[in-house]
Amino acid sequence: xxxxxxxxxxxxxxxxxxxxxGAKVVARALRDxxxxxxxxxxxxxxxxxxxxxxxxxxxVIGLSILSGAHKTLFPRIMGLLKKQGLTDVMVFAGGIIPExxxxxxxxxxxxxxFGPGTTTEEIIRYVTDNLPKRD
Amino acid sequence: MFDxxxxxxxxxxxxxxxxxxxxxxxxxxxERKNEFRNSSNMLIKRLYTPEDVQGLDYIRDLGFPGEYxxxxxxxxxxxxxxxxxxxxxxxxxxxxTTNKRFKYLLKEGETGLSIAFDYPTxxxxxxxxxxxxxxxxxxxxxxxxxxxMEVLLDGIPLDKVTTSMTIxxxxxxxxxxxxxxxxxxxVSREKLGGTTQNDNLKEYFAQKLCIYPPKASVKLTTDIIExxxxxxxxxxxxxxxxYHIREAGANAVQELAFTxxxxxxxxxxxxxxxxxxxxxxxxxxxFFASHNDFFEELxxxxxxxxxxxxxxxxxxxxxxxxxxxxxxxxQTSGCTLTAxxxxxxxxxxxxxxxxxxxxxxxxxxxxxxxxxxALPSEQAVRVALRTQQIIAHESGxxxxxxxxxxxxxxxxxxxxxxxxxxxxxxxxxDMGGAIVAIEKGFFQTEIAxxxxxxxxxxxxxxxxxxxxxxxxxxxxxxxxELLRVDPEAEKEQxxxxxxxxxxxxxxxxxxxxxxxxxxxxxxxxxMPAIIEATxxxxxxxxxxxxxxxxxxxxKELIVI
Numbered sequence: 001x002x003x004x005x006x007x008x009x010x011x012x013x014x015x016x017x018x019x020x021x022g023a024k025v026v027a028r029a030l031r032d033x034x035x036x037x038x039x040x041x042x043x044x045x046x047x048x049x050x051x052x053x054x055x056x057x058x059x060v061i062g063l064s065i066l067s068g069a070h071k072t073l074f075p076r077i078m079g080l081l082k083k084q085g086l087t088d089v090m091v092f093a094g095g096i097i098p099e100x101x102x103x104x105x106x107x108x109x110x111x112x113x114f115g116p117g118t119t120t121e122e123i124i125r126y127v128t129d130n131l132p133k134r135d
Numbered sequence: 136m137f138d139x140x141x142x143x144x145x146x147x148x149x150x151x152x153x154x155x156x157x158x159x160x161x162x163x164x165x166e167r168k169n170e171f172r173n174s175s176n177m178l179i180k181r182l183y184t185p186e187d188v189q190g191l192d193y194i195r196d197l198g199f200p201g202e203y204x205x206x207x208x209x210x211x212x213x214x215x216x217x218x219x220x221x222x223x224x225x226x227x228x229x230x231x232t233t234n235k236r237f238k239y240l241l242k243e244g245e246t247g248l249s250i251a252f253d254y255p256t257x258x259x260x261x262x263x264x265x266x267x268x269x270x271x272x273x274x275x276x277x278x279x280x281x282x283x284m285e286v287l288l289d290g291i292p293l294d295k296v297t298t299s300m301t302i303x304x305x306x307x308x309x310x311x312x313x314x315x316x317x318x319x320x321x322v323s324r325e326k327l328g329g330t331t332q333n334d335n336l337k338e339y340f341a342q343k344l345c346i347y348p349p350k351a352s353v354k355l356t357t358d359i360i361e362x363x364x365x366x367x368x369x370x371x372x373x374x375x376x377x378y379h380i381r382e383a384g385a386n387a388v389q390e391l392a393f394t395x396x397x398x399x400x401x402x403x404x405x406x407x408x409x410x411x412x413x414x415x416x417x418x419x420x421x422f423f424a425s426h427n428d429f430f431e432e433l434x435x436x437x438x439x440x441x442x443x444x445x446x447x448x449x450x451x452x453x454x455x456x457x458x459x460x461x462x463x464x465x466q467t468s469g470c471t472l473t474a475x476x477x478x479x480x481x482x483x484x485x486x487x488x489x490x491x492x493x494x495x496x497x498x499x500x501x502x503x504x505x506x507x508x509a510l511p512s513e514q515a516v517r518v519a520l521r522t523q524q525i526i527a528h529e530s531g532x533x534x535x536x537x538x539x540x541x542x543x544x545x546x547x548x549x550x551x552x553x554x555x556x557x558x559x560x561x562x563x564x565d566m567g568g569a570i571v572a573i574e575k576g577f578f579q580t581e582i583a584x585x586x587x588x589x590x591x592x593x594x595x596x597x598x599x600x601x602x603x604x605x606x607x608x609x610x611x612x613x614x615x616e617l618l619r620v621d622p623e624a625e626k627e628q629x630x631x632x633x634x635x636x637x638x639x640x641x642x643x644x645x646x647x648x649x650x651x652x653x654x655x656x657x658x659x660x661x662m663p664a665i666i667e668a669t670x671x672x673x674x675x676x677x678x679x680x681x682x683x684x685x686x687x688x689x690k691e692l693i694v695i
Contacts, residue, residue: 016254016270018343021384021470024583025590027695041691042343043258043266067254068509068620072269098509098617116474116507117603119594 007035009060012049013042017067029120046076066095078108088132137185173431175388183543200536204444207537208495209460214533220498221523226251226276228624230286233276249299251275259305259346259679262628271625279632280674284312293317297328304346306333308678311669330371336397340578342379349570351686357404362662364415371420381424382470384586387435392559400569412451416458425487426468436494438552464498465491472507476602480504509617579694639672647671655685
């Protein structure tokens with residue numbers, strides 16, 4: 001928490017895949033850890049995700065994807081965030097993202113990728129420890 | 136089943152044992168945990184004895200295989216007659232690529248096909264729809280028109296192979312394509328065998344691939360059930376699915392109860408069409424998951440059969456015993472697979488598959504060990520299929536029918552599963568049915584709570600997952616090459632689709648789409664109009680958007 005403001009997190013599911021079990025568990029765990037969590041449901045376009053991030057003035061975005069379309073969708077989201085000047089928002093991702101794609105995704109500006117087997121505590125700790133400084 | 140006097144004697148003996156032998160032992164060495172529970176949060180006793188099943192009446196509660204209440208199996212000889220169908224869910228890339236995988240699986244001894252469609256297809260979008268960019272052919276095969284289905288099934292004789300299609304919102308469209316390919320092969324519709332998943336209710340709270348609002352979706356589901364009852368006698372129009380409910384986070388009892396409730400809803404919606412229960416109920420099929428708690432799972436399958444048989448007889452007054460059969464397909468559980476030490480998944484899958492066989496399934500899919508990482512490679516799929524073949528041919532588990540019947544634990548657990556599921560059914564009845572429960576978020580909340588509880592148990596290490604929160608190793612190498620779908624597949628598929636739109640008779644396609652729209656507005660059974668549009672090579676996306684126009688689109692009710 002900074003200046004008494006709760007950490008604001010957007011959990012978003014881009015693309016068509018409907019595996020929302022992980023996204024919902026993470027959303028609930030972050031909420032239980034005292035953060036303000038916005039979960040917008042399935043099948044969000046890159047534009048919708050970035051628009052929500054802007055409107056809700058979030059500090060953090062968590063992207064969840066299990067369909068394998070991350071190589072198409074993540075660059076679009078990261079590009080739009082940059083265009084909107086949201087470069088101080090921390091983005092992390094989770095789902096089924098093969099090891100060999102991780103460095104490419106990180107080059108886009110995604111801070112961390114959490115694969116299967118990650119505990120909710122690890123994610124909470126990561127978010128708390130790596131929170132961007134706000135002006 | 137047990138003599139009252141003998142039970143009293145046993146009770147005394149049991150108490151004596153607890154006060155002496157057990158107590159002496161526990162004083163020296165305590166049990167691992169204060170209490171033992173299964174996934175459904177049922178308290179598991181230290182020991183089960185005839186006391187726990189003293190109310191059991193063999194003839195009433197168990198009966199004989201092939202006879203009511205079908206607890207011991209729907210067929211009189213079960214696996215002594217014929218093994219279950221070994222059916223591996225497969226699909227990726229273009230129709231041509233998947234056709235090759237199908238032929239490989241059939242060559243390796245698979246006995247039925249099961250088509251996995253990609254997300255754009257499942258959502259009723261053509262492969263060139265902007266929502267599908269990057270997803271074409273990735274999680275399944277891309278099928279946008281009859282043309283693709285012709286390629287997918289090329290060289291596969293539809294009178295010899297049965298096919299299961301995991302498709303819900305656009306089930307009618309894919310079934311229509313399959314029927315038309317059958318026509319072209321010269322296979323009469325009486326001979327066409329297979330299954331469309333077509334269970335739209337569970338989409339709203341489990342698989343969540345919904346196109347239309349719930350009422351319109353149930354209408355489409357019912358259209359297929361009605362149409363098949365009249366025209367496709369060997370087709371299972373629906374596979375009422377617990378698998379996705381479980382994978383979304385439900386426990387075994389919730390999976391059982393919610394699935395059966397969906398089944399009740401479809402029986403009701405079809406009866407409203409003027410069909411008699413015995414006209415269609417024998418063709419309703421079911422689909423469950425099999426997780427790691429071996430006894431809980433096999434008890435669930437047994438309880439499901441008895442519960443369904445009772446409902447069909449008592450609630451719906453079915454007369455034909457076949458209407459009371461619960462025929463099921465089982466898939467081992469995807470969400471129990473770990474990305475860590477993936478070879479361990481072979482062991483998990485084996486346990487789950489054995490539970491399904493001992494639970495009396497008619498059909499089985501075994502997951503591949505690399506599926507927490509990617510779509511399965513050819514080698515991983517073969518090991519998965521071999522797991523079934525080893526259970527069938529080597530384990531001896533198939534030599535007698537329902538071998539675990541009569542186990543005090545198994546029968547007590549089967550009873551408890553049925554009781555707990557019945558309580559849920561009552562609750563949803565009182566609420567006003569499945570659609571009301573969906574609109575209230577009841578199923579969604581139940582599942583989200585179970586899913587969260589499970590994850591907390593894993594995170595708090597109250598539940599051990601080997602290789603994940605215990606017995607870890609450091610950085611690991613993947614044991615093998617993972618399957619990557621060729622990114623060119625999307626381009627190829629889009630080019631084929633665009634060429635189809637240029638070469639087909641567009642006037643004819645438009646005309647048939649117009650007819651479909653009028654048929655939907657008049658609230659007719661849409662199968663005939665969908666078949667005609669399919670024959671004219673109207674695409675999946677075009678057909679689905681006609682119905683999107685008529686019915687509108689579903690907006691998700693978000694429950695965390």
